[in-house]
Amino acid sequence: MGIGRVWVFGELAEGKPTTTTLELIEGAKSLGASSVEVVLHGPEVDGALGVLGGTGVSKVYNVGDLGDALVGAPIAAAIAGQIESGNSPDSILFGATYDGRDVAARLSAKISKGVITNCIGLEAQGDTIVASHALFGGSQIAKSKFTGAGPWLFVVRAKTFSAPESLGEASVESQSISVPDLGATGAAMVINRHVEERSGPKLDEAPIVVSGGRGLGQSEHYAMIEELAKLLNGAPGASRAIVDAGWVPYAYQVGQTGKTVKPTVYIACGISGATQHMVGMKGSKNIIAINKDKDAPIFTICDLGIVGDVHKVLPALIDALKNR
Amino acid sequence: MNVAVCVKQIPDPAAPGSLDPTTKNLVRGGKLILDDSDAYGVEIALQLAESSGGGEVTLVSMAPNGETSGLRTALAMGASKAVLVSDGKLAGSDALGTARVLAEAIKRVSPDLVLAATESTDGYTGTTPVQVAELLGMPSVTFAKKIEVDGNSIKVERQTEAGYDEVSCPLPAVVTVTAGVVEPRYPSFKGIMAAKSKPVDQLDVAGLGLSDSQVGSTGAGQEVFEVQDAPQRDVGEIVEDDGEGYAKVVSFLENLKLI
Numbered sequence: 001m002g003i004g005r006v007w008v009f010g011e012l013a014e015g016k017p018t019t020t021t022l023e024l025i026e027g028a029k030s031l032g033a034s035s036v037e038v039v040l041h042g043p044e045v046d047g048a049l050g051v052l053g054g055t056g057v058s059k060v061y062n063v064g065d066l067g068d069a070l071v072g073a074p075i076a077a078a079i080a081g082q083i084e085s086g087n088s089p090d091s092i093l094f095g096a097t098y099d100g101r102d103v104a105a106r107l108s109a110k111i112s113k114g115v116i117t118n119c120i121g122l123e124a125q126g127d128t129i130v131a132s133h134a135l136f137g138g139s140q141i142a143k144s145k146f147t148g149a150g151p152w153l154f155v156v157r158a159k160t161f162s163a164p165e166s167l168g169e170a171s172v173e174s175q176s177i178s179v180p181d182l183g184a185t186g187a188a189m190v191i192n193r194h195v196e197e198r199s200g201p202k203l204d205e206a207p208i209v210v211s212g213g214r215g216l217g218q219s220e221h222y223a224m225i226e227e228l229a230k231l232l233n234g235a236p237g238a239s240r241a242i243v244d245a246g247w248v249p250y251a252y253q254v255g256q257t258g259k260t261v262k263p264t265v266y267i268a269c270g271i272s273g274a275t276q277h278m279v280g281m282k283g284s285k286n287i288i289a290i291n292k293d294k295d296a297p298i299f300t301i302c303d304l305g306i307v308g309d310v311h312k313v314l315p316a317l318i319d320a321l322k323n324r
Numbered sequence: 325m326n327v328a329v330c331v332k333q334i335p336d337p338a339a340p341g342s343l344d345p346t347t348k349n350l351v352r353g354g355k356l357i358l359d360d361s362d363a364y365g366v367e368i369a370l371q372l373a374e375s376s377g378g379g380e381v382t383l384v385s386m387a388p389n390g391e392t393s394g395l396r397t398a399l400a401m402g403a404s405k406a407v408l409v410s411d412g413k414l415a416g417s418d419a420l421g422t423a424r425v426l427a428e429a430i431k432r433v434s435p436d437l438v439l440a441a442t443e444s445t446d447g448y449t450g451t452t453p454v455q456v457a458e459l460l461g462m463p464s465v466t467f468a469k470k471i472e473v474d475g476n477s478i479k480v481e482r483q484t485e486a487g488y489d490e491v492s493c494p495l496p497a498v499v500t501v502t503a504g505v506v507e508p509r510y511p512s513f514k515g516i517m518a519a520k521s522k523p524v525d526q527l528d529v530a531g532l533g534l535s536d537s538q539v540g541s542t543g544a545g546q547e548v549f550e551v552q553d554a555p556q557r558d559v560g561e562i563v564e565d566d567g568e569g570y571a572k573v574v575s576f577l578e579n580l581k582l583i
């Protein structure tokens with residue numbers, strides 16, 4: 001029977017499938033699914049059909065515009081409705097995004113099926129999907145699989161699969177699916193959206209990421225991180241310590257509870273290298289660390305380590321780059 | 325307003341965790357402590373109960389061997405009582421099995437609001453609270469950084485990819501809070517003494533009315549069948565900064581043709 005039909009919970013941003021969505025579609029294809037089908041919502045689904053067709057998916061389920069409702073409950077109910085009426089996938093992939101986790105969790109409880117989370121790899125073995133996930137902040141990798149009947153639910157971390165470099169367009173079949181009555185579960189509504197402006201490349205897509213941690217000493221010194229990132233056409237990032245301290249918004253956080261990044265170069269400045277931080281950046285192609293403590297754990301995973309004071313190394317580095 | 329807070333008692337994260345080589349379940353030896361991530365939920369619950377003019381904060385926890393040391397920490401912070409579910413049959417429970425247990429325990433408390441951490445420090449599946457919400461038929465708001473009570477509903481600031489959303493949600497509801505949003509209070513000496521005599525209601529699987537097949541490794545329907553050490557990265561060059569450390573970084577970036 002093989003891996004069968006795989007659905008992807010897809011998300012759109014500015015009318016286009018998000019990188020995570022494209023990654024999951026590639027993942028589903030790499031499993032050798034008999035068909036890859038995408039569940040989408042929002043007012044812009046029709047406009048995104050061409051690009052989705054171009055990825056080779058065979059069908060799009062359109063849940064429609066959910067207005068201001070939080071998406072977890074309605075999407076889970078719409079998918080559960082399909083499963084109950086006999087249109088059931090064998091597996092469903094969700095990105096480890098805010099909404100992806102909500103939908104997966106709701107659906108899991110609704111259809112009484114477990115969910116395997118934090119996947120950093122999915123692999124077909126016969127009729128089974130084997131999921132890898134990082135344990136203890138990435139020091140160990142566990143492999144797991146479902147033992148019972150599907151649909152199998154997997155929540156996959158960003159960057160587990162690679163999105164295609166370029167996208168073509170092709171037509172694809174689209175089917176509307178409806179949201180059943182949600183009762184109280186659908187009552188959470190967004191009443192206001194706040195967007196924190198960021199310039200430059202996106203943290204999880206930038207070729208260079210420069211991150212700062214508590215070793216910067218105080219919030220004003222984060223300006224050095226931003227300046228260096230700008231000079232390198234990269235994105236500034238942060239450890240949780242300085243996000244919690246309120247120096248930078250949460251959107252900057254790299255790690256287990258923040259973003260997963262895999263840039264060409266990751267530069268960690270004044271970051272100790274806690275396992276929860278490293279799990280979000282260990283996959284970078286090259287890692288440079290600047291830390292005054294030669295025993296800092298970050299030095300065990302870096303390609304170039306400078307044992308020194310960020311207040312000396314960073315200004316010198318910024319000057320050198322400016323003078324080129 | 326009565327608030328239930330789901331709290332997890334975990335092995336000290338400072339001591340590296342491990343999996344049992346045969347069962348592949350998390351080894352839970354030694355004393356358990358209150359998961360740091362949950363201290364934020366406890367703090368917010370206490371603040372909400374106080375500002376709404378009283379009400380009780382009840383802890384709900386599932387833990388092996390009737391373990392209460394982490395609960396005592398949260399009781400010392402000011403929670404009124406706890407419901408603890410402990411049963412050998414729960415070993416190997418997945419997130420959904422855990423959610424079934426917590427949901428049944430929460431039903432016995434009938435809270436106005438259920439709080440939980442966005443994810444636990446050790447397991448970090450991040451799905452349990454929303455599974456609880458679905459089992460209880462409640463709405464849920466995840467990734468909350470601020471909660472305000474407004475009569476029969478709450479207003480929540482929810483982190484998003486772009487910033488944050490203000491979400492309005494009627495009660496009862498389940499909300500997961502992110503770490504770092506409040507400063508959890510330290511238990512006072514008086515609090516620690518008082519915590520010793522606060523009620524901890526102990527229940528098992530049968531007492532919750534759940535069947536054995538809904539929990540533990542039988543209920544899980546998934547298994548970890550292999551655990552390996554993650555591939556190590558090779559360590560590169562480590563140099564002491566002598567004033568020229570920056571130049572090393574410059575040439576490293578040059579070699580990669582990034583500058």
Ligand SMILES: Cc1cc2nc3c(=O)[nH]c(=O)nc-3n(C[C@H](O)[C@H](O)[C@H](O)COP(=O)(O)OP(=O)(O)OC[C@H]3O[C@@H](n4cnc5c(N)ncnc54)[C@H](O)[C@@H]3O)c2cc1C
Pocket residue numbers: 212213214215216217238239240241242253254255256257258259269270271272273274275276277280290291292293296308309310311360361443444445446
């Ligand atoms: C459930 C959970 C999830 C978490 N998720 C994340 C996450 O997603 N991301 C994350 O980052 N963390 C996360 N953490 C927190 C993590 O455990 C660490 O506490 C955090 O990463 C530490 O941040 P830091 O390295 O900036 O600070 P510290 O650990 O305090 O390190 C500061 C470093 O700066 C160095 N330093 C000090 N002064 C200087 C100087 N003048 N020049 C150079 N170096 C200097 C010090 O030697 C030290 O190594 C999580 C924790 C938990 C429990």
